[in-house]
Amino acid sequence: MRNLLTSIPVLATALLCEAHASTISVNFTRPSDAVNTTMGASDVAGVAGTQTRVDHWNNVAGGDGTTSGLAYSDTTASGASITVAGSIGAWGLSQSVSSGDDRMWNGYSDFDNNQGSITVNNLSLTGSYDVYVYFDGQNGSNWKIGEYSIGSTTFSAEDTENTSWGTGNNTAKVYQLPQSGGTSNATWPVSGGNGNEGNYLVFSGITGSSFTLNVRGTAAGDGTYRAPVNGLQIVGASAVPEASGLLAAFPALLGLMHRRRA
Numbered sequence: 001m002r003n004l005l006t007s008i009p010v011l012a013t014a015l016l017c018e019a020h021a022s023t024i025s026v027n028f029t030r031p032s033d034a035v036n037t038t039m040g041a042s043d044v045a046g047v048a049g050t051q052t053r054v055d056h057w058n059n060v061a062g063g064d065g066t067t068s069g070l071a072y073s074d075t076t077a078s079g080a081s082i083t084v085a086g087s088i089g090a091w092g093l094s095q096s097v098s099s100g101d102d103r104m105w106n107g108y109s110d111f112d113n114n115q116g117s118i119t120v121n122n123l124s125l126t127g128s129y130d131v132y133v134y135f136d137g138q139n140g141s142n143w144k145i146g147e148y149s150i151g152s153t154t155f156s157a158e159d160t161e162n163t164s165w166g167t168g169n170n171t172a173k174v175y176q177l178p179q180s181g182g183t184s185n186a187t188w189p190v191s192g193g194n195g196n197e198g199n200y201l202v203f204s205g206i207t208g209s210s211f212t213l214n215v216r217g218t219a220a221g222d223g224t225y226r227a228p229v230n231g232l233q234i235v236g237a238s239a240v241p242e243a244s245g246l247l248a249a250f251p252a253l254l255g256l257m258h259r260r261r262a
Contacts, residue, residue: 022072024120024234025057026082030092030107037092037107043100047175047200051235052132055100058082062090062109070120080123084109086116086215091228093138093164101173104231105136105165105199111146113225115216120234123209129236131203133213136165137228145196145220146227150203150213156220159228160197163188175200 025046029037039045039057046052054073060082061067068081087109097103109118133148136159143161147154157178162168170176174188177200182193190197203213213232217225 022074022076023051023054023236024070024072024078024080024123025052025054025231026070026233027057027059027104027231028062028090028107028109028229029059030090031061032090033092033094033107036095036097037103039100039103043103045100045104045231046233047132052233057100057104057231060084062107063087078124081121083119083121084116085119086111086114088112091138093136095164095166102166104134106230108135108137108228108230110137111215111217111227111229113217113219115214118213118215118229118232119210121210123234125207125209127236128205128207129234131206131211131213132233132235133201133203134199134230134232135159135201135228136199136230137226138164139224139226142224144224144226145218147216147218148201148213148227149215150206150211153203155201156196156218157201158195158197159199159226160185163197165199170199177202 027039038059042055044053044055046054056073056075058070064084064087066081066083070078070080070082072078088111091108091110093106095106097106131150135146135157139159139161141161144159145156146159147156163170166173170188172188176188176198178196178198179193180196182195183190184195184197215227215229217227
């Protein structure tokens with residue numbers, strides 16, 4: 001009995017310190033086209049073969065504002081919130097949808113040359129994490145270059161002409177990471193360098209309980225200042241379980257004590 005009582009604090013400490021790894025996913029919707037831009041709980045989106053390919057995305061209306069109560073993909077509350085500032089509103093690709101990927105890409109928050117920002121606060125994290133940013137605007141035959149920054153890392157990425165999700169050079173509905181050099185204006189996917197043409201970015205090794213993604217359109221491209229953000233994900237995040245989870249484990253411990261005494 002004494003050994004069991006001695007082990008209870010150890011077990012409780014282990015439960016408290018145990019972390020669950022998960023992903024926080026944010027989908028920016030277009031309220032005027034909610035049917036085609038809002039993801040359902042079972043809708044899956046993200047880059048194939050990575051931790052980003054999950055369901056249970058958090059739907060956030062495009063445009064300025066703060067949304068709290070973000071959840072991990074395992075539905076656990078994260079305690080985090082997201083604030084968008086300096087956006088020029090909610091926009092959409094206005095395409096038909098048949099999957100979670102389609103819904104994620106269909107809506108976006110757009111930014112012009114006046115630098116905007118997307119800030120995530122109150123993350124309960126241990127260690128570093130990666131931030132994936134998805135960008136694809138309704139730009140038709142025009143091409144635009146946006147500037148996306150977190151801390152000292154900045155990417156200039158091209159939103160290619162005639163290559164919106166599911167159309168033109170991306171009828172295959174491919175997630176493509178921009179890379180310098182190589183071949184531009186080719187049907188996706190393009191291996192190796194692709195002239196910085198793509199639709200998602202990865203900021204690696206981010207730390208801390210908050211981060212800010214600064215976004216602005218540049219004069220490069222066709223001269224129109226636009227930089228869309230369709231969604232973002234925080235990947236590799238670890239969170240300490242809430243106290244309620246720890247309390248829920250105590251009945252099992254007490255049951256163990258009862259069996260020992262019997």
